Amino acid sequence: GAGVSQSPRYKVTKRGQDVALRCDPISGHVSLYWYRQALGQGPEFLTYFNYEAQQDKSGLPNDRFSAERPEGSISTLTIQRTEQRDSAMYRCASSSLAGGTDTQYFGPGTRLTVL
Amino acid sequence: KQEVTQIPAALSVPEGENLVLNCSFTDSAIYNLQWFRQDPGKGLTSLLLIQSSQREQTSGRLNASLDKSSGRSTLYIAASQPGDSATYLCAVMGRAGNNRKLIWGLGTSLAVNP
Numbered sequence: 001g002a003g004v005s006q007s008p009r010y011k012v013t014k015r016g017q018d019v020a021l022r023c024d025p026i027s028g029h030v031s032l033y034w035y036r037q038a039l040g041q042g043p044e045f046l047t048y049f050n051y052e053a054q055q056d057k058s059g060l061p062n063d064r065f066s067a068e069r070p071e072g073s074i075s076t077l078t079i080q081r082t083e084q085r086d087s088a089m090y091r092c093a094s095s096s097l098a099g100g101t102d103t104q105y106f107g108p109g110t111r112l113t114v115l
Numbered sequence: 116k117q118e119v120t121q122i123p124a125a126l127s128v129p130e131g132e133n134l135v136l137n138c139s140f141t142d143s144a145i146y147n148l149q150w151f152r153q154d155p156g157k158g159l160t161s162l163l164l165i166q167s168s169q170r171e172q173t174s175g176r177l178n179a180s181l182d183k184s185s186g187r188s189t190l191y192i193a194a195s196q197p198g199d200s201a202t203y204l205c206a207v208m209g210r211a212g213n214n215r216k217l218i219w220g221l222g223t224s225l226a227v228n229p
Contacts, residue, residue, distance in 0.1 A: 004158070033216075042119075042204055042219030043159070056216060091159065099215040101146055101208065106159040 002026075004107035006092050012113045013082055021077045021110045025094030032075050033104060034067055035091040043091055049075060050098045082114045117142040121205055121220035128195055129228050136190040136223045138205030143183050146208040146215070150179050150190050153202040153222065162203075163190070167210070195227045 005024045013019050025032050031050055035043035045059040051072040060066070064082075069075040079086055089111050093104040118141045128134055138148070150162045163172045163179040165188070171180040178191040192199060202224045206217040 031215075035217075040221070042206075042221050043217070045216040045218070048216065059216070093159075101215060103149070103161045103164050104217070105161065106151075108158045 004092060004094050004105050006107040006110050008110060009108060010111045010113075012115065014115050015083060017082055018078065018080045019082055019112065021079075021090050021112070023075045023077070023092030023107060025073065025075070025092070026105055029094035029096050029105075030098045031095045032069055033093040034075070034077050035093065037089045037091055037109075046077070055099075084114050087112055087114045117207060117209060117218045119205060119207055119218050119220040121223050123223055124221065125224040125226075127226040127228065130195060130197060132195050134192050134195055134225075136192070136203050136225070138188040138190070138220055140186045140207045140218075142209070143186055144210045145183065146210045148181055148188050148205065148207045149217070150188075151204040151206065153204055159204065197227050197229050199227045200225055
């Protein structure tokens with residue numbers, strides 16, 4: 001595609017529900033990153049993939065958070081049993097080189113609100 | 116632990132001024148440094164990427180410098196325009212092992228007034 005896309009753009013859910021956020025990277029991009037950004041803060045690293053392999057998940061806050069990229073393209077970030085503190089903008093980025101050492105291209109983000 | 120600081124937090128200037136945004140980082144063992152622009156309701160847009168071996172990068176009215184030894188980068192915007200109003204974020208990528216993640220500053224909120 002022309003750019004990184006994310007869906008849904010907005011998600012409102014009730015506490016305790018599971019949510020799945022989708023990222024569709026630029027076609028052919030090797031690396032895919034997930035970030036979380038609270039209002040007025042810089043993005044916070046969550047996890048990243050080279051192809052389908054999850055390279056680093058040290059930024060995932062706890063075991064309610066998981067991510068996958070089974071075919072090395074589309075990725076899903078899943079949050080189980082959501083809590084109000086999970087409310088944030090979730091951003092996805094992709095880059096053409098393994099390790100994301102070149103320019104990272106960001107999607108528009110998914111605004112998650114947990115009531 | 117890498118920490119990234121951006122000064123000033125906010126800046127308001129009249130149109131046409133040249134301005135400098137500052138970014139500092141605590142660990143000089145970086146792979147690269149990137150400057151991004153963030154507009155409300157939109158994604159992050161990469162402006163410039165400087166590899167650790169480089170001293171500066173230029174794109175149009177933007178110039179970014181890197182002094183790795185002192186842990187500093189500056190983003191210079193020439194002849195500012197109202198369309199430059201946005202939040203500018205600095206991020207560094209670590210070099211150690213497989214530590215390929217961006218560590219971000221909090222950003223500088225820029226307003227360019229007509």
